Amino acid sequence: MARENIKFYQFLLNGFPIILLFFFALTGYSFSFQIFEINISFNFIHLIVFYWVLRKPEMLGYGLIFFAGVINDVVQNLPIGVSSINYLLLCVIASFFRTRTLVPNLIYDWILFFIAILIVSSIHFTVLAIFFDGNISYGALMSTAFFSFLIYPALAKIFNQIYLLGLRQENVE
Amino acid sequence: MSTESSRDDFIIAIRSAFLKKGNRQKFSLFTLLIISILVLSLEYFKTGPVNQFRSITKDIIFRGSYVVSSPFKYVKDKYYLFQDHMSMYEEFSVLRDKDLDLDSLRKEVDFYKSENALLKKLIEERDLFSKEYMLTKILLDKQSPYLKSLIINKGQKNGVKLGSAVKDRLYYIGKVVNVNFLSSRVLLANDLNSKIPIIIEPSGINAILSGNGNDDYAELEYLPKENEIKENEIVYTSGSDGTIPASIPVGKIIIQDNKKYVKFFSNLNQLNYVQVNK
Numbered sequence: 001m002a003r004e005n006i007k008f009y010q011f012l013l014n015g016f017p018i019i020l021l022f023f024f025a026l027t028g029y030s031f032s033f034q035i036f037e038i039n040i041s042f043n044f045i046h047l048i049v050f051y052w053v054l055r056k057p058e059m060l061g062y063g064l065i066f067f068a069g070v071i072n073d074v075v076q077n078l079p080i081g082v083s084s085i086n087y088l089l090l091c092v093i094a095s096f097f098r099t100r101t102l103v104p105n106l107i108y109d110w111i112l113f114f115i116a117i118l119i120v121s122s123i124h125f126t127v128l129a130i131f132f133d134g135n136i137s138y139g140a141l142m143s144t145a146f147f148s149f150l151i152y153p154a155l156a157k158i159f160n161q162i163y164l165l166g167l168r169q170e171n172v173e
Numbered sequence: 174m175s176t177e178s179s180r181d182d183f184i185i186a187i188r189s190a191f192l193k194k195g196n197r198q199k200f201s202l203f204t205l206l207i208i209s210i211l212v213l214s215l216e217y218f219k220t221g222p223v224n225q226f227r228s229i230t231k232d233i234i235f236r237g238s239y240v241v242s243s244p245f246k247y248v249k250d251k252y253y254l255f256q257d258h259m260s261m262y263e264e265f266s267v268l269r270d271k272d273l274d275l276d277s278l279r280k281e282v283d284f285y286k287s288e289n290a291l292l293k294k295l296i297e298e299r300d301l302f303s304k305e306y307m308l309t310k311i312l313l314d315k316q317s318p319y320l321k322s323l324i325i326n327k328g329q330k331n332g333v334k335l336g337s338a339v340k341d342r343l344y345y346i347g348k349v350v351n352v353n354f355l356s357s358r359v360l361l362a363n364d365l366n367s368k369i370p371i372i373i374e375p376s377g378i379n380a381i382l383s384g385n386g387n388d389d390y391a392e393l394e395y396l397p398k399e400n401e402i403k404e405n406e407i408v409y410t411s412g413s414d415g416t417i418p419a420s421i422p423v424g425k426i427i428i429q430d431n432k433k434y435v436k437f438f439s440n441l442n443q444l445n446y447v448q449v450n451k
Contacts, residue, residue, distance in 0.1 A: 026234075026241045030317045039386075041317060062198050066205045070212070074234040075313070076320055077351065077358060080227065081213030088206050095202065099186040132216070137365055137386065140319060 006169075013166035017052045017060045017159075021045060025068040028075040030144070039140060043148045045072065046120065049087050050113050051152075051159050053094040055104065059163075062091060079132050086120045093119065106153055113152050117145045228329075228353040235324050235356045239312040246314070253443050304418075306340065306448035307331065312356060316442065321364040321384065323347070325447060328355045336416035337450040341439040345369075345410050345421040346447065357449075361441050362423065363391050371423060371435075372411040376402055379411055382423060382435055388442055390427060390434040404428050408435045418450060 012019070023029075024044045032041030045068065052060040069084030076083070093116040101108070121141050128136050215223050313324035327333050329352050337349045339359045347367065351358035360367050367384035371393075381394040396402070406426045412419025424435040 023241060026238045027245065028238070028313075028315055028317065029245070032317055057198070062202055062205050063200050066200075066209065069209070071234055071238075074231050075238055075315065076317070077315070077322055079213060079216040081209045081211075081216070084209035085206065085213065088202055088209060092202050092206075095189070096186050099189050100182075127213075136319060140386065 010166070010169050013162065013169055014059065016162050016166070017048055017056075018064055021048050021060065021064065021068045022071070024048070025071040026075065028072065039143065040147050041140075041144045042151060043117070043144050045083075045087065046090060046117055046145075046148055047113075047152060047155050048159075049090050050094050050116060051109075051156055053091045054098055054109060054112075055156075055160070056163055057095070057098070062088065065091060078128070082124065082127055082132075085127070086124050089123060090116055090120050106156060109156065110149070110152050114149045117148060121145045231351075231353045232328070232355045235312055235353075239324075242313060250445070303451045305451040307333075307451055308446055309333075309449055310446055311444055314442075314444065316388070319365070319386075321361040321367075321386065321388075321441065322350075323359040323361065323444065323447065325357050325359060325449065326355070327449065328353045328357050330354055332451060333357045333449055334451075338410070338417045338421060339450070340421060340448045341444055342448075343422060344438040345417070345423045346437075346439050346441060346444070348417060349449065359447065359449075362437065363387055363441055367391075368394075369417060369423070370411045370413040371408050372419075373402055373426065374407050374409060376400070376406060378402060379413070382408065390424070390436045393433050393435060396433065402426055402433055 030041040030043065032039060034040070049060070049065055053065075065087045066084045069082075069087045070080055072078070072083040073080045093112075097109075097112050097116075121144075125136060125138060125141055215227075218224060307327065309325040309327045311323050312326050315322045315324070323339075325333075325339075333349055333352050335349055335352050338345060339347045339349065345362065347359045347361040347364075348369075349357050350360040361384070362369060362382060363384040363386065365384055365386055367382075369382045370379065371382045372379050378397060378400055380396045383392045383394045385392050404426055408423045408425065410417050410419055410421045410423060422438055424437040427434050427436045
């Protein structure tokens with residue numbers, strides 16, 4: 001029984017980014033709320049994809065990211081394929097930075113994340129505005145990108161701790 | 174020499190990012206990007222087998238999403254229930270102080286209804302819209318800065334039609350924008366893409382109600398420059414688009430900084446069941 005529990009725990013730790021990615025894709029949660037008439041919301045999928053592809057790419061498959069994009073499009077009423085393109089472009093940027101970086105640094109990652117989400121959000125807006133004639137609030141899109149950028153260091157720390165927990169568990173076995 | 178080498182490094186990094194599969198990756202990013210673009214191009218097929226496949230895929234994903242979201246929906250419902258409970262005494266006091274003679278009001282409405290029916294008969298006007306509504310359950314409630322919509326548990330199989338009006342009790346809340354086999358999407362009146370023809374009574378002014386992403390109120394477009402609309406006037410659907418039935422109450426006028434808004438009668442965050450026009 002105890003062994004089964006350990007295995008389940010191990011499975012949860014190893015599959016954490018996948019579980020989290022599909023949770024946010026399926027529910028579409030952005031934890032949006034208002035403070036002083038300012039709408040605050042976060043794009044957790046961007047955070048998850050960027051962090052795990054940049055730091056631990058072996059834990060999050062590109063194929064799964066593609067499927068998460070399809071699910072997100074259905075849930076958010078977007079043309080199917082738009083989010084997949086966004087997430088995969090984020091993967092390209094993260095993967096490019098990974099090959100160019102020798103020593104990981106949180107501040108460096110943080111700034112790169114900001115550049116990456118600005119590029120991806122701009123592409124998202126352009127594709128929807130030009131090809132699909134969708135009325136999308138540019139302000140809301142950019143504010144979501146900005147607030148996602150603000151919470152990146154905190155989430156990166158949490159993700160890192162979870163990864164270390166998984167690593168520790170593997171070493172125990 | 175060093176510029177050339179840094180350019181080579183850059184090209185190698187780009188190639189590696191796009192084409193290298195990496196550890197435990199089954200597909201390269203380049204392959205998946207091409208697949209995504211192909212999938213996206215299928216959006217142009219609005220009928221035929223592609224559309225049917227898309228409809229089934231959406232139904233499956235909505236059911237999955239419903240299961241995953243249900244614990245959170247439960248917590249949200251309990252939170253609103255608690256809020257209602259806390260404001261119960263206050264609401265009771267307001268209602269007690271109001272002189273609501275419901276019985277005479279109902280009789281008055283019945284009289285106007287029959288009078289209206291007689292007048293319509295006199296001018297040989299026929300009802301273009303069905304007056305029948307079907308009750309549906311909300312599977313998903315998507316409220317984000319970009320999208321204000323609901324997924325309901327009835328679709329093509331149950332006779333839901335594209336563009337049908339959706340009501341919460343007596344009040345208009347949105348229209349059906351996407352019909353799948355077993356589910357449909359309702360675009361709420363506060364969504365950025367929502368535009369509804371309305372009429373403001375008793376002034377009788379026509380305008381377009383345009384969603385602005387706010388949960389409580391929406392904006393009015395194409396109002397005449399010189400208008401005498403007053404606060405608390407009632408906004409109804411005008412039915413002039415030919416898809417939404419006329420005279421469904423939407424909200425009342427509020428004026429903020431000399432700008433007129435429509436405050437919804439329904440709380441669009443607390444919907445569990447809605448009625449769809451057949």
